[in-house]
Amino acid sequence: MTLFLLLISLAFSILIVFQKVVLINVPIRIVCSISLTLLLYSVAFYLILLAGLSFIVLLNFAVLFQLIYIYKFLDFKQLLLIKFQYFNSLVLLIILSTAVLIYQKRVIPWGAWDGTFIWNLHAKFLADQEHWQQLFSKQISWSHPDYPLFVPSLIAIFWHSEGSFSTIIPMLIGLLPLLGIIVILYSSLNNTLVGFIPCVIILLDSVFMSQASAQYADTWLAFFILLGTYLLVSINQNKNLILVAGIIVSGAFWVKNEGLFFFLITTFLVFFQFKSDKKLILKYFLGTIILVIILILFKIKNSAENDMLPGLFSTFGNKLLDSNRYILIINFFKITILKKFPILPFLLLFSIFYYPKFKKLNIYPLIGIVFLICTYFFIYLFTPKDLAWHLETSLDRLLHQVYPTILMLFFIEVDGISQRQPDFKL
Amino acid sequence: MKYFLSLILALMLSFNFIYFKRISEKKPRFEKLEQCLLPFKKIVNPKGHIAFNSNSNSTENHYLTQFILAPTVFDNDGDEDTILYLKDLKFNNLNETHYFKNKKIIFSFKNDGYHAFILIKK
Numbered sequence: 413m414t415l416f417l418l419l420i421s422l423a424f425s426i427l428i429v430f431q432k433v434v435l436i437n438v439p440i441r442i443v444c445s446i447s448l449t450l451l452l453y454s455v456a457f458y459l460i461l462l463a464g465l466s467f468i469v470l471l472n473f474a475v476l477f478q479l480i481y482i483y484k485f486l487d488f489k490q491l492l493l494i495k496f497q498y499f500n501s502l503v504l505l506i507i508l509s510t511a512v513l514i515y516q517k518r519v520i521p522w523g524a525w526d527g528t529f530i531w532n533l534h535a536k537f538l539a540d541q542e543h544w545q546q547l548f549s550k551q552i553s554w555s556h557p558d559y560p561l562f563v564p565s566l567i568a569i570f571w572h573s574e575g576s577f578s579t580i581i582p583m584l585i586g587l588l589p590l591l592g593i594i595v596i597l598y599s600s601l602n603n604t605l606v607g608f609i610p611c612v613i614i615l616l617d618s619v620f621m622s623q624a625s626a627q628y629a630d631t632w633l634a635f636f637i638l639l640g641t642y643l644l645v646s647i648n649q650n651k652n653l654i655l656v657a658g659i660i661v662s663g664a665f666w667v668k669n670e671g672l673f674f675f676l677i678t679t680f681l682v683f684f685q686f687k688s689d690k691k692l693i694l695k696y697f698l699g700t701i702i703l704v705i706i707l708i709l710f711k712i713k714n715s716a717e718n719d720m721l722p723g724l725f726s727t728f729g730n731k732l733l734d735s736n737r738y739i740l741i742i743n744f745f746k747i748t749i750l751k752k753f754p755i756l757p758f759l760l761l762f763s764i765f766y767y768p769k770f771k772k773l774n775i776y777p778l779i780g781i782v783f784l785i786c787t788y789f790f791i792y793l794f795t796p797k798d799l800a801w802h803l804e805t806s807l808d809r810l811l812h813q814v815y816p817t818i819l820m821l822f823f824i825e826v827d828g829i830s831q832r833q834p835d836f837k838l
Numbered sequence: 839m840k841y842f843l844s845l846i847l848a849l850m851l852s853f854n855f856i857y858f859k860r861i862s863e864k865k866p867r868f869e870k871l872e873q874c875l876l877p878f879k880k881i882v883n884p885k886g887h888i889a890f891n892s893n894s895n896s897t898e899n900h901y902l903t904q905f906i907l908a909p910t911v912f913d914n915d916g917d918e919d920t921i922l923y924l925k926d927l928k929f930n931n932l933n934e935t936h937y938f939k940n941k942k943i944i945f946s947f948k949n950d951g952y953h954a955f956i957l958i959k960k
Contacts, residue, residue, distance in 0.1 A: 501843055505850065512854050521866050522905075529901050536908035543884045543909040551913045552904060580862035 414468055414573040421471055424478035425449040431486060433656055436649060438494055439504060439599040440642065443592045444656060447639060450588075451663045454565040455706050461544050462713065467572060504598050507611045511594050514615060515587050515625050521579035523586065523627025530555055531563045531629055532582050538568035539577070548714050558715045560707070562667045563629045586627040589635035593816045596638050600645075600820055601827040610819040619752045623812050629668050630809045636664040637674055638816045641777045644682065645824065647692075654682075654692050658699020666703055669718065670788075670813065675700070677783045681776045724794050731794050741792050744803040752808050753815060759822050770825040778821055781814050868902050870951030875906045877947045878922065881956055882910045889916035892924040893931035899924055925953040 426442075426449045433448070435441040460467050522528045533555055537547035548557045563585065570581040594611050601607035614620055624631045643657035661678050664671030679700065686692045731737060749756050763770070788810050795802050866872055882888060890912035892899045900914045903924060912922060923937050927950070941957040948954075 496843075498843060502846075505843070505846060509850055512850075516854075516857055516861060519861060521862060521864055528905060533905050533908055536905070540884070540909045546884065546909050546911050549911045551911050551916075554901070555904075578862060579866070580858050583858060583862060 414471065414575070415570070417471055417475060418569065418573040421475045421478060422449060422453065424475065424482060425452065427486065427491075428478065428481060431491065434650060434652065435646070437599050437646075438496060439501075439595045440639075443595050444639065444643075444660075446588075447592065447635070447663070448656065448659060450566060451562070451659065451666065451703075453569060454562050454666065455703070457538075457565045457569050458561055458706065458710070461538065461541060462709070464541075467541065467569075471573075500599075500604060503604060503608065504595065507594055507598060507608070507615070508591055510615055511590055512587065514621050515590060518622060518625035519583050519586065519627070521583070523582060526629075527582070527586070527627030530559060531627060532567065534559070534561065534564035535567035535571065535582070536577060538564050539571040541572070545714070553719070556719065558669070558711075558718045559629075560666045560668060560671070560710065562663070563632055582627050586625070586631070589631040590624045592635045593631070593638055596635075596642055597816060597820055597823070600642050601823055603827050606823055606827045610816075610823050613755055613819060614816065617755075619808070620812065620815065623809065628809070630812050633664060633668045633671050633674075634813045634816050636660060636667055636671065637813060638820060640664065640674075640678065641780070641817050642820065644678070645774055645777060645821075651692060652695075654695045655699040657682075658696040659703065662700040662703035665707055668813075670810065672707075673787045674780075674784055677780050677787070681780050681783075685776050720791075720796065722796070724791075724796060726796060728794065737793055737799060740799055741789060741803065744800075744807055745789075748807050748811060753811055756815075756818065759818065763822065763825075766825075766829065769829050774821045774824060777817070781817060781821070784814060785810075868906075870949060871899070871902055872906050874947055874949045874952040874954050875903060875924075878945070878954060878956065879907060881945045882907060882920075882922070884910045886910075886920055887913065887916075887918045889913050889918035889921045890924070891915060891921055891937055892926065893934055893937075894924075894926035894929045896926065899926065919959045921955075921957045923955045923957055925955075927951055927953060 426445045429448050430441060430445040433441055433444050435444060456470075457467065460470060522532055533552075534547055534557070538544050538561065547555075566585050567582050570585075571577055574581070594614065597610040597614065598607040601610075640657060640661040640663075643653050643660060647653055647657070661675055664674045679696075682696050683693060686696075788807075792799065792803060792807075888910060890900050890903055897914070900912065903922065904912050907922075921937070921941065925931070925934070938957065940960050942960050944956050944958055946953065946955040
């Protein structure tokens with residue numbers, strides 16, 4: 413019954429948010445509404461745990477308020493007028509079905525190592541309202557209790573409502589970012605063929621699909637980076653999107669610690685890009701404020717010490733001047749890109765060749781991605797962990813986080829050329 | 839077209855849900871350990887301090903036990919009054935008696951892969 417109530421409440425929230433987020437692109441509007449709702453529920457669940465309130469009682473109240481809101485304010489006529497492009501929707505459905513089939517073939521109950529021992533383990537603690545704070549015990553510091561709670565809290569909400577630890581919940585939650593990435597990649601481009609190509613690249617990429625089926629939070633972070641970047645790229649169409657962009661960009665650090673770098677770099681670039689429009693910057697700031705407060709609360713109240721921070725800048729000078737470290741990092745980047753992301757060098761070559769024809773509208777997001785990769789480079793340089801081990805266990809996941817965004821930014825430029833030159837062929 | 843798309847979407851969702859249900863019912867990768875440890879869920883007190891010892895020296899066993907019995911926290915190789923001792927039946931351990939010395943067995947469960955005990959200091 414509680415699970416049914418939760419599903420009703422989620423559906424109502426998605427409907428309400430959908431009406432508020434005015435995006436011309438309907439599929440991305442749906443994706444945006446779902447992600448904002450999930451962020452809201454994740455944060456609300458954490459606050460409920462912190463306050464020691466009853467989730468089930470509050471869920472009943474939420475459904476009641478949502479019903480009143482929908483009855484009073486929701487304009488169903490306006491919602492029914494929304495038009496879908498039927499051919500595009502059918503193609504998208506086929507692509508999404510293929511993605512689900514590939515995911516189902518690869519996914520395993522409880523997920524791979526980090527899925528089991530970090531994300532699902534944290535969710536098991538959060539699902540128990542009485543003992544959830546034990547997640548931050550020193551005895552299980554190997555499970556990285558400092559990691560943000562977006563994915564675990566989502567799983568825990570469903571487990572808590574269902575009253576059991578069903579493996580289907582983390583599997584379904586792990587599927588959502590993959591579907592979201594495909595919807596954004598396909599729908600962000602005007603030309604159906606150009607939109608089809610990045611989706612096929614993703615689906616045929618066994619490395620990407622394995623990672624996406626592992627129930628890790630990296631695909632969620634890749635999704636937030638992609639959606640945040642898309643919203644910022646679309647600001648020229650609708651300036652009100654900046655508020656939503658602020659929420660999504662700040663949502664990245666509620667998913668994984670690396671999301672904090674994305675947030676800081678993007679915020680810096682937003683300030684720089686729109687420095688003449690103070691209203692726009694203020695709206696962006698308003699969008700980020702809730703999650704910034706939640707993150708500060710989490711870090712002060714609960715989060716254990718990060719395993720990297722204490723030793724990050726020890727022997728700073730030695731590491732900075734150690735040429736062997738630079739060579740090792742560059743070699744790892746080279747090998748990982750060539751082995752696991754072979755499409756990236758091809759995109760780079762294509763971009764150099766077609767550079768004069770690009771509209772270069774997306775220069776700021778691209779600078780953001782380059783800054784992000786440079787930040788990761790310097791973290792590796794100063795890491796207190798064994799450098800080779802650290803690179804081997806994390807570099808592919810860091811590139812996985814930015815890979816869909818690179819694809820989108822590249823194909824938006826290709827899409828721009830195809831719009832201006834109808835005879836343009838790939 | 840609108841109804842056709844809705845029908846396809848509904849069929850797709852139902853098919854996928856049934857398929858996911860089937861995958862989720864697959865045997866877990868650590869089935870035997872899970873079978874052996876789940877009865878302990880009712881015995882262990884999540885607020886108590888419990889040490890975890892194993893005869894196979896496998897860190898993975900500690901991680902898995904922590905995962906299966908969460909939210910109880912286990913201190914690996916700790917020296918608490920209550921101990922969960924896990925015997926991996928694939929391994930022989932000559933020092934096994936050391937774990938039982940001065941301790942009382944209050945609960946145990948066994949299957950063909952593992953034998954787990956809750957021990958408390960006498």
